[in-house]
Amino acid sequence: MTPMDPAPLRRDLVRAASLAALAPALPVAAQPAAAPAAAPTLRVNGAVHDLAGLDPRTTLLDWLRERLDLTGAKKGCNEGACGACTVLLDGRRVNACLVLAATLDGRSVTTVEGLARADGTLHPVQQAFIDHDAFQCGYCTPGQVVSAVACITEGHAGSEAEIREWMSGNLCRCAAYPQITAAVQDAAARMARGEA
Known part of the structure; x- marks a missing residue:
């Protein structure tokens, strides 16, 4: 075991600080002014939104609902x-209530409102949910639909059991799980045919 260096005495710290304060300032070579940092932005459903001035404690969910009036995510x-x-955050599903919006500079978010095409044609998953009555009260439906899109694009829609496993993070109090599973299977088939 090696002996440790003795802790600096208070007077040594004061002396060092005093000498530093009394030392003449050295001339600093002129440097070009740094370009101002670009304002943080987040792309939501294809549109770019400014994050400047955002309270750093604001969740993505609250920002989407309160600032952008995108109330699909519940x-x-x-x-x-x-x-x-x-x-979807950069194509991967996330719980928006757990993500701070201020941390998403330069990222891309897709909400349930951004799934349909510009001409109003529903995404195959949205249409399959309607066709299979894969909802009752509808409160969980936007999250279920977005998660189903990810489940299919991630390649986890090969069987009923696989769909149930990969959709298990989305709860339905009305217990519409059989219809949800059927809708995901149908949408996967539609997307495989190129209907996305």
């Missing part, structure tokens, strides 16, 4: 357990 449990707030 506030259910507000702790990432129910999946009602599921959105």
Whole structure:
């Protein structure tokens, strides 16, 4: 075991600070002014939005609902357990209630509102949910639909059991799980045929 260096004495610290304060300032070579940093932005459903001035504690869910009036993602449990707030972040599903909006500079978010085509044609998953009555009260449906899109694009829609496993993060209090599973299977087939 090697002996440790003795801790600096207070007077040594004061002396060093005093000498530093009394030392003449050295001339600094002129440097070009740095370009101002670009304002942080987030792309939502294809449109770019400014994040400047955002309270750093604001969740993505609250920002989407309160600032952009995109109310499809629902506030259910507000702790990432129910999946009602599921959105796609750079193509991957996330619970928007667990993500701070201020951390998403330069990223891309797709909400349920951004799934349909510009001409109003529904995404195959949205249409399949309607065709299979894959909802009852509808509160969880936007999160279920977004999660189903990800489930299919991730390649996890090969069987009923696989769909149930990969959709298990989205809860439905009405227990419409058989219809949801059928809708995901149907949408996967439609997307495989190129209907996306």
